[in-house]
Amino acid sequence: MTPTTTDLPGLNCGACGFRSCESLAEQLPAEPDLLKRCIYYSDKQKLASPTLAAKPTALATAPAPAACSACASASAPKGASPWQDSLGREFDFYLDHFPKEPGPREIIIPHNPMITREMNIQPGDILIGRPLGMSCGCPITHCGVAMQVDHRTGVIVWCVTGPLRPRLEGFKDLGYYIAEGYEGLVHKKRCDLKIGMRYFFQPTMCMLQWRHSGLINYLNRSGDALQIRIEGLWIG
Numbered sequence: 001m002t003p004t005t006t007d008l009p010g011l012n013c014g015a016c017g018f019r020s021c022e023s024l025a026e027q028l029p030a031e032p033d034l035l036k037r038c039i040y041y042s043d044k045q046k047l048a049s050p051t052l053a054a055k056p057t058a059l060a061t062a063p064a065p066a067a068c069s070a071c072a073s074a075s076a077p078k079g080a081s082p083w084q085d086s087l088g089r090e091f092d093f094y095l096d097h098f099p100k101e102p103g104p105r106e107i108i109i110p111h112n113p114m115i116t117r118e119m120n121i122q123p124g125d126i127l128i129g130r131p132l133g134m135s136c137g138c139p140i141t142h143c144g145v146a147m148q149v150d151h152r153t154g155v156i157v158w159c160v161t162g163p164l165r166p167r168l169e170g171f172k173d174l175g176y177y178i179a180e181g182y183e184g185l186v187h188k189k190r191c192d193l194k195i196g197m198r199y200f201f202q203p204t205m206c207m208l209q210w211r212h213s214g215l216i217n218y219l220n221r222s223g224d225a226l227q228i229r230i231e232g233l234w235i236g
Helices: 021-027 032-037 043-048 114-118 164-169
Strands: 093-095 105-110 126-131 142-149 156-160 172-186 198-203 212-222 225-235
Touching (some): 105 126
Antiparallel strands (some): 198 212
């Protein structure tokens, strides 16, 4: 019997590589072994699934903990406005990533820019780090792959991809970093966007589904979408 959403812990922690438990459940009929990625799936449920009667781990056999406030708010309640984040705050547009890239493009600089050179960060490296303080203050550790690296200034452009790839392949830890800006595409908006104006926006792949704020300093029509760069970032 294939597990359903109600069989999963409901934490929406993203550790399995999916944004929510519901997204994982949708893929299980075709790929039941994906359930092995859920570190909170209980021992009793594992034994009930013949495809998952593998060696249990300490984390996998532990009972599912109660969701923290951040995880519990990761999915917007049913019936919520499409222009409200998971905390009920309004925003102006959705920010999508470029279709040929593995995730949202973020421009960052480590709190110690020398780390970029000392750790010999190169395009293609898998990285983790957390945006600290005024640059966002996001409580979630970000994971991604480096796309462009400037060893002189320490600035890195990476695509945020979620925790699955670092878990499988290893990573370099940047520690705390400053989020300088986002670049991406806008397909859905509820107002006209202008250079030099600050807006609230929702990154479509944000695990917490929280609104962000930033100033648009580049805007260009790209097919049926707007290509933009947003700097001066903060959450809330």
